[in-house]
Amino acid sequence: MEEQIQSQLCSFGARLRQLRLQRGWTLEELACRSSLSKAFLSRLESGGRQASIAAALTLTRIFNVSLASLFESELATEPCVIVRAAEAEAKSLNGLKYTSLSNAGRFFNLQPIKVTVPFSRRGQDHYHHDGEEWIYVMAGSLTLSLAGKTYDLEPGDAAHFDSRLPHRLIARNEKDAEVLLVASPVAGPAQSMIPQTSQHRAIPMPLLETFAATTNPRFDQDPFKFQKAKTKAQTQKRKDMP
Numbered sequence: 001m002e003e004q005i006q007s008q009l010c011s012f013g014a015r016l017r018q019l020r021l022q023r024g025w026t027l028e029e030l031a032c033r034s035s036l037s038k039a040f041l042s043r044l045e046s047g048g049r050q051a052s053i054a055a056a057l058t059l060t061r062i063f064n065v066s067l068a069s070l071f072e073s074e075l076a077t078e079p080c081v082i083v084r085a086a087e088a089e090a091k092s093l094n095g096l097k098y099t100s101l102s103n104a105g106r107f108f109n110l111q112p113i114k115v116t117v118p119f120s121r122r123g124q125d126h127y128h129h130d131g132e133e134w135i136y137v138m139a140g141s142l143t144l145s146l147a148g149k150t151y152d153l154e155p156g157d158a159a160h161f162d163s164r165l166p167h168r169l170i171a172r173n174e175k176d177a178e179v180l181l182v183a184s185p186v187a188g189p190a191q192s193m194i195p196q197t198s199q200h201r202a203i204p205m206p207l208l209e210t211f212a213a214t215t216n217p218r219f220d221q222d223p224f225k226f227q228k229a230k231t232k233a234q235t236q237k238r239k240d241m242p
Helices: 001-023 027-034 038-046 054-064 210-215 223-240
Strands: 092-095 098-101 110-119 133-137 141-148 149-153 160-164 165-170 177-184
Touching: 001 038, 027 038, 027 054, 110 141, 110 165, 141 160, 141 177, 149 160, 165 177
Parallel strands: none
Antiparallel strands: 092 098, 098 110, 110 177, 133 160, 133 177, 141 149, 141 165
8 A cells, every 4th residue: 555655656746747847947936836845846746745635736726737637647648539529529608619629637738629610709808818829720711819910811721829918719701610729728938028917718728627716826827926936935045055
């Protein structure tokens, strides 16, 4: 039993370190974002410490992954996720019809979605959230409204943009538009100059939303709060130096 527990701890630690390195964060940066100490995070990554439920939920929020994925070892994960046509469930939200084309329970960064944008879609809401999006128009005529500008797209056209900018998909010519959308919740280096804001999604990402109210707010949604915490951590580090 002790060997199994230690194996799970090592798996959790390896997964945590993998997520951190994928984003290019140091332990100090993760500590600032999560309000967990650098020493505690280091022990989690090494498998020398168990994570409390509160700490685990905080980390899922920071990394934008499911709770289950933190405990999945890389070896235990299937190398390929297949979604059969009969398994793909169509849903509707915010005037859009969409079908997820990947298993939401996995922790891959890319999230492919087939989207139908009805011509009859109402409202003018623009959405913004962490990460980036790539869209490819399969049928119909589409207008991408992005950060105050509009881009008309026809079948075969594609657009790639920072999803933290306010955006909305609009069907034209009295026909519905069919779109292949690939989203990534992870911000790339090119996005570092754009301040992050609160989330406002047209299509929800596969998160454990029931835990959202119990986790800490993300520091990366408030760059001033993050910088203040980082400065505090650096000051404390200097005090602790011999």
